[in-house]
Amino acid sequence: MRRISMLTGLVSSVMAAPAMAQGTLELVGTPHNGGTGFQPAATELARDLQWLDGMLLVIITAICLLVVGLLIFALVRFNQKRNPNPKSFTHNSPLEIAWTIGPIAILVLIGAYSLPVLFKQQEIPEGDVVVKVTGYQWYWGYEYVGTDLAYDSYMIGAPATGGDNRMTPEVSAQLQEAGYTDSEFLLATDSAVVVPVGATVVMQVTGADVIHSWTIPAFGVKQDAVPGRIAELWFRPEREGVYFGQCSELCGISHAYMPITVKVVSQEVYDAWLAASQEDGGYVDVRQFLAAS
Incomplete structure (x- = not known):
């Protein structure tokens, strides 16, 4: 019985390890061997x-x-x-x-x-947070409407971050520095969409070159990013955490290497992060504000 308890504790520790990767933010819906079904619903x-x-x-x-x-x-x-x-x-x-x-x-x-x-x-409601997202070959650009904040988001390990879409010791070090583990390779990005929990978020989606598609399965949203057009989606996240998605429209040779990361935080952390990011002129790692909260 004691051996079973020890084994159960070990398994729980291993499964909980990814959730600790972002400090107080849980990684939600990450794939695992043998997994089936949907990601946990967060909206x-x-x-x-x-x-x-x-x-x-x-x-x-x-x-x-x-x-x-x-x-x-x-x-x-x-x-x-x-x-x-x-x-x-x-x-x-x-x-x-x-x-x-x-x-x-x-x-x-x-x-x-x-x-x-x-x-x-x-039926798109009025958004508490409105973000314009633009799909590029092969990364995402984000602009927070009504603010001076805009930045791009690349997969950690993509050529723009010094990699070549393969796991290498250098890419592993980048993942660790960003608060992830090697298991999040092909999922984690160097910057993320940051939104407050419980807020109505409206995403204005478009493409700059070919058709892309912005999706977060745990939010139940997916919208094609069509060049020359702006479409909208909305969600209201109910749970703090780190959520992953992928471009879901075949868009070229590196289609598989443009993931999406959304970090849902408290309103206080979001306000502090937004102010600091605007002052800095670009994306600021939200983890420092999580540690201070």
Whole structure:
């Protein structure tokens, strides 16, 4: 029993290690071996989407079981051995009415639950924080609307940060310096979007060269960044932490190397970080303000 307790404690320590990488901020939704399903939902939008996915899975499973059951019944009941003389009728009005009304009812049910979720995503509220995000080959640019703050965000290990998209001792040192571990390679960026917990955040998304796509799975948001157009998405994070996403539109040879990092902090930390970043003229590591809070 004691050995089991020691083993459990060791496993818990290993799993908790990434969460300590950013000090008081937990790393949320990082991939791990054998992992399946969604990232933990950190917004109302993400919870709605995950619930809708579960409901659709139940409906689809029921339909598949019904169809397979009917096929098996037909094979057993109407095979040539049991029915050497097949029936000659061509119509069955009740059956035809049933298989017409049934799918219509299912589609109406799905629409009744999915359309409100879609409308909630598309009806953009007034933002407490508004950030313009621009996709480039292959990095992201962020501008905090109404402030003097703008900066670019590159993957740690990308050519712009001195790497060549491969894990090397130099890249490992950069990750450690930024508060990450080697496990966050291909996820961590040299700067991040910083937003306050509980605030309504509106992202104005566009592209500078080709189509990109800005997404954070834990927030339930994804929006194409189309050159010449500005689209919007919104979210209201409910949990402090570090969240990861990826460009989700094939945009060229280094498409796989333009991740997204969002750090959700308290309002006090955000205010201090924003003031310091504007004064400095660019991104300031938010961890120093977390340590002081």
